[in-house]
Amino acid sequence: xxxxxxxxxxxxxxxxxxxxxxxxxxxxxxxxxxxxxxxxxxxxxxxxxxxxxxxxxxxxxxxxxxxxxxxxxxxxxxxxxxxxxxxxxxxxxxxxxxxxxxxxxxxxxxxxxxxxxxxxxxxxxxxxxxxxxxxxxxxxxxxxxxxxxxxxxxxxxxxxxxxxxxxxxxxxxxxxxxxxxxxxxxxxxxxxxxxxxxxxxxxxxxxxxxxxxxxxxxxxxxxxxxxxxxxxxxxxxxxxx
Ligand code: GLP
Numbered sequence: 001x002x003x004x005x006x007x008x009x010x011x012x013x014x015x016x017x018x019x020x021x022x023x024x025x026x027x028x029x030x031x032x033x034x035x036x037x038x039x040x041x042x043x044x045x046x047x048x049x050x051x052x053x054x055x056x057x058x059x060x061x062x063x064x065x066x067x068x069x070x071x072x073x074x075x076x077x078x079x080x081x082x083x084x085x086x087x088x089x090x091x092x093x094x095x096x097x098x099x100x101x102x103x104x105x106x107x108x109x110x111x112x113x114x115x116x117x118x119x120x121x122x123x124x125x126x127x128x129x130x131x132x133x134x135x136x137x138x139x140x141x142x143x144x145x146x147x148x149x150x151x152x153x154x155x156x157x158x159x160x161x162x163x164x165x166x167x168x169x170x171x172x173x174x175x176x177x178x179x180x181x182x183x184x185x186x187x188x189x190x191x192x193x194x195x196x197x198x199x200x201x202x203x204x205x206x207x208x209x210x211x212x213x214x215x216x217x218x219x220x221x222x223x224x225x226x227x228x229x230x231x232x233x234x235x236x237x238x239x240x241x
Contacts, residue, residue, distance in 0.1 A: 001223060002230045003210065005238040009198050012234045013042030016130070019194050019230065020047060021056045023128040032063045033129030033187070034088075035140075036080045039196045040130055044087040051092045058094035062123050064116075066131070066140035067181035068104040070154065078168055079104060102152065102180040109180060113152040117186065129190035133197045135205050136160050137218035141181035144217045150183030184222055192228045195220070197237040206233060207240040 006012040020043070024030045034040075050056045065080055072079035081101045089099050100119060106112045120126070131139050136158055142150065143158045156178055166172040187193070197206050205220070209231070214221045223229045233241075 001210070003238075003241075004230060004232045005241075006232060006234050009042055009234050012196060012198055012232050013040075013046050015232050016040070016043040016194060016196055017046035017050060019192075020128060020130070021050060023192070024056055024058070024061055027127050028060065029124075030061050030128075031123050031126050032061060033126040033182070033190055034063050034065050034084065035130045035132045035196075036065065036067070036083045036087075037132040039132040039198050041087060043130070043196065047088065048091045058092045061094055062098040063094070063100065064120055064123075064126060064182070065099075065101040066129075066187070067179050068102040069176040070104050070109065070178040070180060071176050073105045078174075102182075104176075104180060109154045113154065113180060116152045116180075116182075120186070126190040128192045128194065129187055131187070131193060131195040131220075133195060133202055133205050133209065133220055134161060135164055135201060137205055137208060137220045139184070139187060139195070139220050139223075141179040142184050142187075142219045144219060146184060146216060146219055148184050148188075148216060148222050151186050152180065152182050154178055154180050184219060188222060188226055192230075193223060193226055194230045194232060195223065196232050198234045200236045200239070202237040203240045206231075206237050210241055 006015055068080045074081040102116050103112050136144055141155050162175040166175050169175050208218055209220045214224055
């Protein structure tokens, strides 16, 4: 696990942006795994700027997002579909038919999980997977206790996750109770993984990620088993290391 401590959030975002651009520029048909949440917002802004300055093109890029809330349609401002449109896809030259986010509002979620996996399989392995880190150690929406061998599945959200994400909603009652997420095994099949963590609220989780034991109680701990992981932190997130 390669750990990079950046001076601040802007540097973290810039560092992550460079890793994404390298992946895009070194692959004919790059496949990116993308994350939502507040942490990668700066990276997306930096990518849009790089696109505007013609340092990168997304025209041959395919993307698969990690997760989506169950019950929120594409147009819902709190859906991760909407997040991705607003934070990246609408502002770059990506083929919108090549951007995939798990569907949150189908009739048959189990089938949707299988279809999502199959679609990923058709595109080959993910070249670079971006991850955030939940305060409880979740990656994607794989909450503590999720077996390491899971593939894309439906999960009940932890109360701590609903509380942490309530800031985006009018009230905690509006935060969905379930989500669809790539599984831990799915994530681990990516060729390269970059995990971003920023701010004081992540410092305990970061310490446990770096120094703690490998256990399903802290899903991100699985990353020690992967041979190409870069953890990018700002000083606050790294302050207990
Ligand atoms: C959310 C998302 C994760 C994200 C994490 C951290 O619930 N499902 O993919 O990485 O929690 O979010 P944030 O970056 O806003 O702290």
